[in-house]
Amino acid sequence: MSVPHPSPGPSSGARAAVLSSGNVSALTSGGTIRSELQPHLDEAVASRVAPAVSCAVVVGGSELPVLTAGAAGPDTFFDLASITKLYTTVTALALVDRGVLELDAPIGRYLPPYSRGDKSSVTLRHLLTHTSGLPSEWTGWHAALSQGQSFDRKVLLAELLTTPLEAAPGTRFAYSCAGYNTVMALAELVTGTPWAELVQYWVLERLATHDITGTPRLEHCAPTEFQPGLGRGMVRGIVHDEAAWSLGGLSGNAGMFATADGLRVFGSAFLQGLPGILSPALAAEMWLAQLPDMLGAHFNSAEPAFGQGLGLRINLQPWMGVEGTQARGHGGFTGTSLLVDKAKGIVIALLTNRVNPSRDGDDATALRKSVSDVVYSFA
Template sequence: MSAPHLSPMQAPAFSSRTQLRGALQRLLNEAVADGIAPAVSCAVVLGGSELPVLTAGKAGPDTFFDLASITKLFTTITTLALVDRGVLELDAPIGRHLRAYSRGKKSTVTLRHLLTHTSGLPSEWKGWHTSLSEGRGFHRTELIADLLTLDLAAAPGTRFEYSCAGFNTIMALAEQVTGTPWAELVEYWVLERLATHDITGTPRLEHCAPTEYQPGLGRGMVRGIVHDEAAWSLGGLSGNAGMFATADGLRVFGTSLLEGLPGILSPTLAADMWRRQLPEMLGAHFTADEPGFGQGLGLRINQQPWMGDGGARARGHGGFTGTSLLVDKSKGVVIALLTNRVNPSRDGDDATGLRKSVSDVVYSFA
């Protein structure tokens, strides 16, 4: 069969896509060869066109990866959907619904504070570790109650501190107000509307890339169960972690973000999610060089270490397991990069260099 004839306008585009695929595949192959991760998968949208899913190592296009903190974007959209329906309010004190936040400095914490990491809560909640070390097992109701007693490390609105504890507090708030389990809220308000089976909080074990070997926690090799220990103690899918996806599934989600989350959020809230929030939230406490990047509602903005030199206007999120999602409306770019860099141990390369290299290559063709 002879090669198809390409017009002068078609040939360069075809050549560019082929070159981009080749450059990305080399990066993925090198990442596996260099021991950054045993499994890697990448899906890209460039100028409205999807590239085929690329994989390396022990991954195929249908391999599910633990998204880790990319889950926070699903949490953000789920709660904003409740704001859209008048169930929650962005700028009202959450103490209206959570007794533990009804007094003292915590009484001024709002959902917007939590979504922008300006609530004053510390980064982590270690109640799960206490329960485990004392042999009491995990009882979700007790753990949530313990989470909600966590003291603030700063007054609300006075500093930015990335907080997984804050996003699990969002989960507790949504469950309290709706009387509905968190996984059901995420499924109804986000996953059903995305209409893809390639994103889930309950993956089949045999389809999942393994994460960390944790015999000290009695978990052995973690696979198909959330890697994050706080989310694990809370039953799996939580406010801070617990979503799994294939690279193509995460690309579907990224494309929805790129297009303004049609059918999921109102245009007003979708735009507010994208907008820089820190100058407004921190007021006189905000300085131009701190924290060194922007923060929307849930979305991180211009994170140069991994979004790359061209990502000044990009939004997205990374995950501890070696995952990232970059979305750039100005360039029509979506990059879903998934690895299991914590397998068998978290002590290796954190995949920041790989994430940046992938971003830089894609932007060089944008």
């Protein structure tokens, strides 16, 4: 599949539509919101939750100025970690919209390792809703690293696709990074196009912002973890997630970088239904709770308590806040989160490098919740 150069995407207009809908009270209360949010960011730095924090908010249809604390400025790029899965979802669904992929067809028609046994019933929808039965992590990169070998992406992807299921498809929900890297492998095989080019063409160019990328300049990035044991030293400007690192960087599960404002642009596009990127039907499908239908008799309404859309997490407590019961979004291991609430007109892009210099500290959940609660109090 060739990737032609697209015409300018309309999402900058979608962002303008969000702004033009702002009401006077939201505009005039911006200073108060900022004065209430800033101490939470400052305290996160002071208490060593993270050395750098950046936050961009839409509330009441109005964008507030980007807030920062510690070693971050408005133009600092952060490793988004698993928020990348939302970009993966949108890229895959854009291919569904164009008839290149199918949401509910077995992926085994394209991927031979998925043509037999329980794996033969795995669909793209299974992968996007974490109901495929795949394990949480793929660790095939360990062997090459332990043997002192360089990573061979083609070999590693082939190994990834042989990952056995831990459960039959549609019988459990279990968050799976392996599943999202399988989405990447599927899209690359069907289109014949490298993953980074697919994400760039179907999503990033249509968002009309330079503040989201899979290849940031090192000097513009907040550092993540110090990993001498993996021979990486201080990781900066290179994806923190080890599986994505072994696969060359931007992958299905991780590898996207953004400023807080860049991530806010993505969130604002969700508020408007991803115009120019997805059809209204598929954009709406992303928002819907998928687990009751995907799990059927295996669905337990009490467990999990949160919901799962296509890519989007729903009511993910505790970080989405007390009033975020209708919120959608995603968090990232590095200390990042994106929250979108259509009913309230809210976007919260909160970025930290809480894994710097080590992942063993605070996971930033309390910070995420406190920021969400403040923003909701003004909605």
